[in-house]
């Protein structure tokens with residue numbers, strides 16, 4: 667299904683000025699950076715176009731992902747996580763679901779060196795094209811050109827951080843991962859695809875097909891992140907919210923549409939589990955602001971989030987999110 671052209675309210679930022687060399691693009695780059703800053707302040711979400719990832723490659727991987735999910739369950743079960751391995755940093759994702767759930771199903775892809783998942787061999791090309799989309803040795807480092815790293819640099823500037831700070835802080839790509847998702851059509855009784863949540867990681871990049879259903883909460887209203895041809899959706903995660911003491915890790919959800927399966931690929935820029943996360947001095951003592959969060963070890967937070975899935979609390983207010991560390 668073709669993606670919408672106009673795209674609705676959520677900002678669409680043109681990254682073309684960043685892909686040209688030379689000084690002539692300086693003003694355009696500053697304008698695009700300003701648009702990202704505004705989008706982060708307003709929504710914690712935006713979409714980028716002209717990011718350099720070939721549109722045909724994105725479309726092909728989404729099609730192959732759809733073909734993968736259309737395979738019989740026995741075939742899909744072959745790529746289930748390796749028994750006994752754990753992926754404690756999966757930003758709240760539980761182990762591979764045993765079977766098609768009624769809302770969605772997903773395939774997680776980690777760095778093969780972590781030994782967590784097996785890569786699909788079917789359909790032909792899916793494995794290779796995934797590797798073309800992500801770098802061969804890590805997962806979320808969308809490459810050639812490395813749009814993930816570029817967006818991280820733009821965010822670094824928007825946040826007023828010293829040049830290269832995030833690159834250094836978030837320099838270890840080995841805990842990044844990707845989730846390929848398929849959502850089932852809504853039924854008359856139920857349309858929840860993914861309940862409202864915030865991403866626990868640093869930055870998330872989403873490729874989606876033309877069906878739609880991803881929504882962002884802003885001032886109490888849900889704003890659709892409508893599909894825009896060739897675009898990548900970018901959202902800030904909890905790590906950025908804590909580091910900056912103010913930027914928004916936006917609440918979002920997926921609402922299933924009637925009569926259509928939806929496919930998306932979410933790439934999670936994740937920090938190393940042994941990293942400490944806390945509001946940076948630039949946003950606290952240096953400007954006379956009190957920190958809003960206490961210091962925590964990233965892997966501890968991820969384990970707590972994982973428990974939300976493995977041992978769901980009976981009361982919704984007991985679900986662990988970043989408020990757990992609020993001061």
Ligand SMILES: O=C(O)CCC(=O)C(=O)O
Pocket residue numbers: 845847860865872874880918919920930931932
């Ligand atoms: O499928 C999508 O568009 C978004 C998925 C999502 O929010 C997540 O995996 O955290």
Ligand SMILES: [Fe+2]
Pocket residue numbers: 863864865918
């Ligand atoms: Fe999410």
